Amino acid sequence: MRKSALVGWLLLAPSLVLLGGLVVFPVLYNIWLSLFDKHAFMPVQAFVGLKHYRYFASDPEFWTSFYYGSVYAGVTMVLQLGVGVPAALLLNEGFRGRNLLRGVVLFPYMIPTIVAVILWKWLLNDSYGLVNHMLMSAGLVRTPVAWLGPDYIMASLIVTSVWQFFPFVVVTYLARLQTIPPELYEAATVDGASAWRRFVHVTLPQTASVLFVIVLLRSIWMFTKFDTVWLMAGDGGVSRYIRTLPVYAYARSFTYLQAGMGAALAVIMFAMLLAATAVYFRLFRSEEVFS
Amino acid sequence: MKHTPAPTSRVSRRRFLAGTGAAIGAAALGRAPAAIGQQVREIQVWHTEVEPQTVKIIQDTSIAEFERKFPGFKVRQQALGWGDLNTKLLASLSAGSPPDLTHLNPFMTASLYTKGLLRPMDELIRALGENDIHEATRKLQYFDGKYYGVTHAMGATYFCERRDLREKKGLKTPETYDDMLKLAAALTEDGRYAFQMPGEKLYMGFVHPAEWMASNGGSWVDAKTWRPQLNSKSMLETLDYLQKLNKFQSQGWSGQKYLDTQAALATGKISMSYLSGARAIGYIEKYAPEGMRDPEHFMPMLRPRGPSGKVGISALDGENWAVFSQSKYPNESFEFLRIFYKKENYIQYCHSVPIHLSPIFKSMLGDPAYLANERIKKWKAWHDVMMTGLSKNSFLPLGFSRPEDNLLPFLAELDGSSIVADMVVEVMVGGKNPKAEADRAQKRSEELLTQLGHKRWS
Numbered sequence: 168m169r170k171s172a173l174v175g176w177l178l179l180a181p182s183l184v185l186l187g188g189l190v191v192f193p194v195l196y197n198i199w200l201s202l203f204d205k206h207a208f209m210p211v212q213a214f215v216g217l218k219h220y221r222y223f224a225s226d227p228e229f230w231t232s233f234y235y236g237s238v239y240a241g242v243t244m245v246l247q248l249g250v251g252v253p254a255a256l257l258l259n260e261g262f263r264g265r266n267l268l269r270g271v272v273l274f275p276y277m278i279p280t281i282v283a284v285i286l287w288k289w290l291l292n293d294s295y296g297l298v299n300h301m302l303m304s305a306g307l308v309r310t311p312v313a314w315l316g317p318d319y320i321m322a323s324l325i326v327t328s329v330w331q332f333f334p335f336v337v338v339t340y341l342a343r344l345q346t347i348p349p350e351l352y353e354a355a356t357v358d359g360a361s362a363w364r365r366f367v368h369v370t371l372p373q374t375a376s377v378l379f380v381i382v383l384l385r386s387i388w389m390f391t392k393f394d395t396v397w398l399m400a401g402d403g404g405v406s407r408y409i410r411t412l413p414v415y416a417y418a419r420s421f422t423y424l425q426a427g428m429g430a431a432l433a434v435i436m437f438a439m440l441l442a443a444t445a446v447y448f449r450l451f452r453s454e455e456v457f458s
Numbered sequence: 459m460k461h462t463p464a465p466t467s468r469v470s471r472r473r474f475l476a477g478t479g480a481a482i483g484a485a486a487l488g489r490a491p492a493a494i495g496q497q498v499r500e501i502q503v504w505h506t507e508v509e510p511q512t513v514k515i516i517q518d519t520s521i522a523e524f525e526r527k528f529p530g531f532k533v534r535q536q537a538l539g540w541g542d543l544n545t546k547l548l549a550s551l552s553a554g555s556p557p558d559l560t561h562l563n564p565f566m567t568a569s570l571y572t573k574g575l576l577r578p579m580d581e582l583i584r585a586l587g588e589n590d591i592h593e594a595t596r597k598l599q600y601f602d603g604k605y606y607g608v609t610h611a612m613g614a615t616y617f618c619e620r621r622d623l624r625e626k627k628g629l630k631t632p633e634t635y636d637d638m639l640k641l642a643a644a645l646t647e648d649g650r651y652a653f654q655m656p657g658e659k660l661y662m663g664f665v666h667p668a669e670w671m672a673s674n675g676g677s678w679v680d681a682k683t684w685r686p687q688l689n690s691k692s693m694l695e696t697l698d699y700l701q702k703l704n705k706f707q708s709q710g711w712s713g714q715k716y717l718d719t720q721a722a723l724a725t726g727k728i729s730m731s732y733l734s735g736a737r738a739i740g741y742i743e744k745y746a747p748e749g750m751r752d753p754e755h756f757m758p759m760l761r762p763r764g765p766s767g768k769v770g771i772s773a774l775d776g777e778n779w780a781v782f783s784q785s786k787y788p789n790e791s792f793e794f795l796r797i798f799y800k801k802e803n804y805i806q807y808c809h810s811v812p813i814h815l816s817p818i819f820k821s822m823l824g825d826p827a828y829l830a831n832e833r834i835k836k837w838k839a840w841h842d843v844m845m846t847g848l849s850k851n852s853f854l855p856l857g858f859s860r861p862e863d864n865l866l867p868f869l870a871e872l873d874g875s876s877i878v879a880d881m882v883v884e885v886m887v888g889g890k891n892p893k894a895e896a897d898r899a900q901k902r903s904e905e906l907l908t909q910l911g912h913k914r915w916s
Contacts, residue, residue: 204909208548209573228902293710294718294727315713317887402876403657404712404883410876421545422874425909 194437201431207424219431228415229432236411239325240390246329247385248378251336256370258337259344269341276334284398287327291315315400317408324399324409328389336381343377344370379451387440393417412436501533501787501794502557504547505610506777508537512810519803524794531790541660543777544870551575556784559791561610561777564598565857565869570780571601572867577781578604582792586799590819594848598855598864599778607778608795611808611815614844614853615665615773617653617759618723618734620645622750632762633770635674635699642706645729652706653730654723656716661733663879664857664872665773670696671859672771674764678859679866679907683915686903688881689896692766697885697892699764704886707732712887721745723756734758735775736813739837753839760843760852774853776818801827809834813841868912877902 201219205212223229258269275283290297291314299311314323347370355365371378393413400406402422406414412432420429507513513535521533536557538546544566550556551570562570570576583605588596592612599607623645624631632638642652655662671677676692679685687693707728708714720738723731724745731738742756750756761770779798781791797803805828808815812833822828823845834841847853854861857869872878881899884890907913 208552210552292714292718293708294714294722311708311710313708313710313713316710317712317883320713400713402659402879403715404659404662404879404887405657406659407876407880407883418874418876422876423906424548424871424874428909 197430197433200427201434203427204425205427205430207420207426207429212427215427219428220435222428223431223435228410229412232410232412232415235321235409236390236413238321239328239392239396239409239411240386243325243328243332243389244382244385246325247333247336248381250329251333252340254333255337255340255344256366258341272337273334275331276338278331280331280394281398283331284327284395287323287330288315288399291323315405317405320400320405320408324396327399328392328395331395332385332389336385339377339381340374343374347373383444383447387444390440391436497530499531499787499790501531501559501790503533503535503791503794504538504543504557504560505535506538506540506543506561507610507811507815508539509811512807512815513537515806515810516798519806520794520798520800523797523800523803527797528790528793531787533794540777541658544874551782551784554784556782558785558787559779559781559794562607562780563777563857563870564607564609564855564864565866565873567599567607567778567780568601568865569867569870571599571606575783576606577783577785577788578606579608579781579792579795580605582795583608585796587819587821590821592818592820592823592848594774594851594853595776595778595818595855599780601865607780608799609776609778609818611776612818612844613735613737613775613811613814613816614758614847615733615735615775615856616761616843616847617730617732618738619730619757619759620723620726620755621753621757622755623729631759634762635695635764638762639699639702642703646706650726651708651728653732654707654711654714654719654728655732656719657712657714658716659876659879660873661716662712662882663876666733667696667878667882668854668857668859668863669761669771669773670700670764672854673761673767673769675766675768676859678863678869678872680915681860681862684866684907684912685915686900686907688878688903689893689900692764693896694892695764695766697881697896700882700886701889701892709887712883730759736837736840737811739813739833739840753837758840758843760847769850769852771854772847772852773856773858775814775856813837813844816841816844868907868910871906871910872903875902875906877906 202214202216203212204215204218254272258265258272289295291299293299293311293313293315296311296314298314299308302308302312303310313319351369351373352365355369360368390411391413392411396409396411396414397417400409402418410418413436416429416432416436418429419432420426423429505516507516516535521535524533525531543561544563547556547560547562547566567576583591586608591608595609595612597605598609599605619631624641627641627644629641629644630637632641645652655666668678671687671692674692674696676690676696677687679687708722716733719728719731719733720741722728723734723738724741726747738756743751746756761772763770779795781788785791798807801822804817804819805822805825808817808822808828809831812831817823817828829835829838829841855864857873858864863869877899881895884895885892904913
């Protein structure tokens with residue numbers, strides 16, 4: 168018994184080492200770093216305890232970034248579901264060209280983020296973008312709309328993100344749809360249920376578990392998204408209007424050159440997500456288990 | 459019939475292996491002179507001139523001559539985007555492996571000097587001719603009686619205007635903020651805006667604010683106490699001016715970049731690009747309509763002054779060479795610079811991007827050999843604008859609000875912080891109250907300098 172346990176531990180060891188080195192150690196090191204006033208590159212540091220956390224509690228920039236991050240994560244998550252679920256339902260039906268369409272739908276998710284963002288920035292550019300050209304040709308607007316200006320940059324970011332990430336929802340939801348026994352739908356049809364009632368009383372309960380996971384994962388990933396937001400506005404003037412917490416943490420570490428403060432922001436985000444996940448599980452877990 | 463096997467070469471396995479091993483060893487030795495006792499030492503040189511023709515010129519002239527003169531040394535140049543320089547340099551310093559020789563932004567040099575990271579180069583400066591170096595750049599890296607850097611080349615920045623459009627309106631080049639507002643109003647018509655500012659934080663949040671303060675009697679910080687001056691009279695007047703000026707540019711400007719403004723100018727969407735250097739000539743010659751690719755249509759224009767200023771100030775682009783204390787080959791790095799600045803090499807370097815890379819030596823600025831370049835001959839008016847600006851002290855290095863800013867050790871952090879960029883965007887684009895935003899920026903900058911340990915005021 169002891170020998171088999173030892174063998175088990177030895178087999179687990181490489182994974183544990185990787186997990187420890189790539190996950191546990193960076194998290195612990197980050198927490199340790201957040202207790203110091205540390206320059207990002209120079210060998211200058213001093214222990215300050217919880218000073219950074221107290222600072223951010225009353226920092227207007229922190230709360231503005233939290234607000235933008237919450238709006239971005241919330242709206243993109245809802246829209247990804249709003250587009251992805253109907254798309255999956257459609258792709259679950261049989262029609263000519265379905266397989267081709269299933270492949271095409273995956274395209275936005277497969278391309279690198281930088282390509283997706285550059286593509287959308289070209290489309291939305293107010294001087295030479297295709298979107299303004301089409302709107303003006305159709306007579307819907309008289310002057311170019313500044314899609315990448317302060318008024319619309321958040322909307323543009325959300326559109327770009329939804330376009331890029333809704334295929335994840337499609338693929339995941341479609342996979343679950345395909346395992347629903349068709350007899351359930353046949354029984355509902357025999358009972359006279361309309362398409363909507365079949366969706367509400369058959370499809371939704373059957374897919375509740377996967378929706379639970381999709382909402383959880385997409386929310387976390389959109390809240391912590393850095394690359395799309397950074398590439399959309401960089402650290403240019405307009406970035407002010409989409410500066411989410413990950414971008415603010417990056418800025419504190421690598422442009423303000425205050426690594427300790429950046430680390431504190433990362434710890435705060437980690438704690439926020441942990442708390443939100445705990446609340447989410449508490450609210451919906453019983454339903455998830457039930458389904 | 460007896461089968462006679464075909465003749466085979468009979469090489470034993472031992473011989474085959476010995477032969478193969480000898481061949482591999484010879485190939486390795488051929489590639490590695492170190493194997494026979496002569497080590498090749500590599501000098502790492504980082505710079506910000508990424509244009510392919512400039513990289514080639516450096517390779518074919520300075521590096522080739524250096525490697526001939528110092529066998530056993532190889533020079534490896536790396537061209538970095540200007541925006542990447544600071545981050546990569548700091549990361550390399552942190553890792554303990556900085557380049558031997560590098561470009562530095564002048565606003566960073568003081569920060570590195572105060573941390574003891576730079577080597578003095580007085581001997582080199584004397585060898586180059588201390589008094590021949592133009593005053594605009596000579597003492598930018600002069601700390602505690604010693605030189606710690608030398609500018610690689612000077613390039614003025616300014617507006618680039620459609621001169622023909624302005625002259626059609628009968629207007630002269632603006633000297634004051636009010637003149638500029640009148641000009642901008644006159645040039646905004648028929649779907650074309652008067653100008654466009656680049657949206658990158660580095661420009662609208664650091665380079666231009668420094669110019670505005672310098673042009674309006676202001677400065678980043680108080681000279682003695684280092685207290686930020688972001689809500690000073692100078693800044694408030696400027697913010698008021700910018701809020702009025704904003705309606706004469708595309709409303710999406712804050713989401714666009716410097717190169718977008720050059721393209722917009724060349725293709726007639728705007729009458730002036732707010733930030734231009736002689737590099738704009740390349741865009742003009744490529745994209746402007748035929749028949750307009752000349753100084754009669756496109757000309758530089760220096761900045762106006764504010765109501766509290768005496769002279770309009772434009773930024774002078776010019777990174778300085780510096781050798782780190784941690785450099786493995788400091789003497790060789792200085793020797794490389796002597797070769798770099800040799801007249802025949804240096805003129806070719808400057809000619810690789812004519813006018814934008816202007817020589818730092820007063821004797822060369824008017825030298826017929828330098829002026830004989832075809833592009834300089836065609837666009838001589840641009841060279842003359844720079845010479846006029848230099849003679850009137852209309853230039854300060856990028857990010858400087860006054861000459862003494864070279865001593866401030868926190869400009870890189872201020873640049874990186876977005877404090878000023880946020881203020882400018884909120885006022886210009888957000889239409890917010892200038893005083894409220896300036897007070898907010900003042901508070902944030904005081905906090906930042908305190909966090910960095912630079913608080914000297916009470």
